[in-house]
Amino acid sequence: MRYFIYNTTNSCNNKSSLEITENAESVAARYPVRLSDYYAGLIRVPDDPIWKQCIPDARELEDADQSPDPLEEETLSPVPGLIHRYPDRVVLLVSNRCPVYCRFCMRKRLVGSGDAPMTEAALQKALEYIAAHSAIHDVILSGGDPLMLDDASLSRILTGLRKIAHVAIIRIGTRVPVTLPARITSDLCSLLKKFHPLYVNTHFNHPAEITADSTAACALLADAGIPLGNQTVLLKGVNDSVEIMRDLMIGLLSIRVKPYYLHQMDLVRGTSHFRTSVRAGLEILRGLRGHISGMAVPQYVIDLPGGKGKVAILPDDFQVEGSILTIRTYTGELVTYQDITDLQE
Numbered sequence: 001m002r003y004f005i006y007n008t009t010n011s012c013n014n015k016s017s018l019e020i021t022e023n024a025e026s027v028a029a030r031y032p033v034r035l036s037d038y039y040a041g042l043i044r045v046p047d048d049p050i051w052k053q054c055i056p057d058a059r060e061l062e063d064a065d066q067s068p069d070p071l072e073e074e075t076l077s078p079v080p081g082l083i084h085r086y087p088d089r090v091v092l093l094v095s096n097r098c099p100v101y102c103r104f105c106m107r108k109r110l111v112g113s114g115d116a117p118m119t120e121a122a123l124q125k126a127l128e129y130i131a132a133h134s135a136i137h138d139v140i141l142s143g144g145d146p147l148m149l150d151d152a153s154l155s156r157i158l159t160g161l162r163k164i165a166h167v168a169i170i171r172i173g174t175r176v177p178v179t180l181p182a183r184i185t186s187d188l189c190s191l192l193k194k195f196h197p198l199y200v201n202t203h204f205n206h207p208a209e210i211t212a213d214s215t216a217a218c219a220l221l222a223d224a225g226i227p228l229g230n231q232t233v234l235l236k237g238v239n240d241s242v243e244i245m246r247d248l249m250i251g252l253l254s255i256r257v258k259p260y261y262l263h264q265m266d267l268v269r270g271t272s273h274f275r276t277s278v279r280a281g282l283e284i285l286r287g288l289r290g291h292i293s294g295m296a297v298p299q300y301v302i303d304l305p306g307g308k309g310k311v312a313i314l315p316d317d318f319q320v321e322g323s324i325l326t327i328r329t330y331t332g333e334l335v336t337y338q339d340i341t342d343l344q345e
């Protein structure tokens with residue numbers, strides 16, 4: 001068995017907790033381990049989809065030839081904690097903590113190490129940079145998890161951003177509704193709604209994460225007028241089937257979360273046991289489009305190495321010959337379409 005052995009114990013307050021009992025130290029020393037009681041409580045049996053996402057695995061240490069930062073976020077960082085890859089939008093890494101350290105995290109190199117929120121000085125430097133670059137219209141708070149900050153710290157960051165007139169949109173990327181839904185309080189929502197237009201992109205990977213608690217957390221956010229999107233990572237053994245992905249995407253829509261991206265696993269060191277082929281991802285996408293509400297279909301994206309950006313890819317579903325397109329429908333039928341406009345030009 002490749003997995004480290006954990007004991008699931010039930011203490012008297014009925015919270016489940018997981019305890020490292022056997023040599024997980026070598027993995028944990030390299031990549032921090034952390035579970036919220038809530039998320040650990042979603043594990044039903046060892047090796048289930050929740051377990052796989054949060055329990056360390058010896059294979060995390062096996063792909064040392066991969067880069068820890070293939071997207072070259074460090075190179076694209078003009079000031080510490082800020083990633084500026086696209087002209088009009090930046091990512092601000094405001095916290096390196098999360099309620100759960102996901103074993104597939106693309107920022108494995110950073111999360112949990114040193115447990116350091118962005119310092120006040122670093123925040124000021126980042127705000128100055130954003131203020132000095134008027135092309136930046138969209139600021140994405142990320143980390144780690146921004147909602148691990150207390151309300152006062154969040155308020156300070158958001159107030160700082162809202163003083164910059166050219167910042168039109170603020171986004172928060174967070175897995176807290178999934179891993180620590182109790183953090184989504186009405187106080188937090190009252191605070192966030194002062195900074196509209198503010199979007200939250202959350203991160204559900206499996207239908208088992210859609211619970212009464214995560215549903216309530218999303219409802220609080222949505223009721224504060226915050227549009228909710230979702231980014232799912234395609235994970236081998238967790239959600240790499242059409243059936244699971246359909247359930248997840250439909251389930252998200254029904255809790256008022258709009259699927260946004262389905263990510264091909266980045267080529268990040270320590271995550272290769274989660275990676276599926278792109279072909280498998282395209283087959284899953286083919287199993288979604290047309291079969292379920294178009295509202296529920298995310299874009300399947302590859303974040304290209306070298307910081308080249310995210311590119312959405314689609315199954316190869318049409319061929320062009322002159323002005324005639326042969327298009328494959330969702331049921332597999334081939335239909336020809338005459339591009340009349342093309343003939344007229």
Ligand SMILES: *Cc1c(COP(=O)(O)O)cnc(C)c1O
Nearest residue numbers: 083084085086089090091140310
């Ligand atoms: C993903 C990402 C963004 C946002 O991309 P969108 O396609 O607009 O969601 C911006 N900057 C960096 C560095 C990113 O990785």
Ligand code: SF4
Nearest residue numbers: 098101102105144175
């Ligand atoms: S919550 Fe997000 S940032 Fe934190 S460990 Fe999981 S994937 Fe990484």
